[in-house]
Amino acid sequence: MSQREIIATVKRDYIVDLAEEGKRVDARDMDQYRDINIETNWAGNAEGSALVDLGKTKVLAGVKIERGTPYPDKPEEGVLITNAELAPMAHESFEAGPPGEEATELARVVDRGIRESEMIELDKLCIEPEEEVWMIHVDLHILDHDGNLIDASSLASVAALLSTEPPEDEEDWELSEFPVKEKPITTTFARIKDTIMADPCLVEENAMDARFSIATLENGNICAMQKGGSGTLSKEDLLNAHELAKVKSKEIREKLD
Incomplete structure (x- = not known):
């Protein structure tokens, strides 16, 4: 076993022991999030943008609008495309090159929360049925990684979309504002042994058995879910996580308001 593996094992055992005592490495309560800061209109070259700090995790989301071709099965709806970039400067585990499995999963989870909540009224973004629609690109840039990229990225995306302005110098844009109607919020919980904790930081993610992310609407209804990790979750775990998700x-x- 290498020195790096030995250190990782010691850290994991320490986090597990703390969890069994009802404690966390940063002294937070089990249902407590790290400090959140949201700064919108951060990127001047985008139609919408937001920089989110979740503890030491930092994510920048940008929204660009352009013309494109609709999907064949939805010829009269605009198109939402979400991408995530895990820059090597954000964490030593990230590598340069095409998006890997982690980046692809992150983009899909964020995309699903926005899409299933119907946050964007895509039916209002049609220019010519079957021919041309407006395409909404949400690009996520991970600047610092200290755990819970899903919540930070989802929040940055929602904040960026809420700040989005119609594209300038586009004659075919007929709406007075960007069509959004929901504010989906994703909250993530980790299970370590028999303990459920909100907003896991990176060392807690490295020690967790399972992860569960829930996107909810303002009325508390679930619009999307994602399970991660190799461990299992009981029905009670899921019900408790949903109740916590509504509060958090x-x-x-x-x-956001």
């Missing part, structure tokens, strides 16, 4: 998403949504 309300707190986070207030920061």
Whole structure:
């Protein structure tokens, strides 16, 4: 076993022992999120943007609007495309090159929360049925990684979309504003042994058995879910996570307002 592996094992055992005592490495309560800061209109060359700090995790989301071809099965709807870039400067585990499995999963989870909540009224973004629609690109740039990229990226995306302005100098844009109607919030929980904790930091993610992310609407209804990790979750775990998600998403949504 290498020195790096030995250190990782010692850290994991320490986090597990703390969890069994009802404690966390940064002294937070089990249902407590790290400090959240949201700064919109951060990138001047985008139609919408937001920089989110979740503890030491930092994510920049940018929104670009362009013309494109609709999907064949939805010829009268605009198109949402979400991409994530895990820059090597954000963490030593990230490598340069095409998006890997982690980046692909992150983009899909964020995309699903936005899409299934129907946050964007895509039916209003048609220019010519079957021919041309508006395409919404949400690009995620991970600047610093200290855990829970899903929540930070989802929040940055929602904040960026809420700040999005119609494209300038586009004659075919007929709407007075960018069509959004929902504010989905994703909250993530980790299970370590028999303990469920909100907003896991990186060392907690490295020690967790399973991860569960829930995207909820303002009325508390679930619009998307994602399970990660090799461990299992019981029905009770899921029900408890949903109740926590309703409380935590309300707190986070207030920061958007």
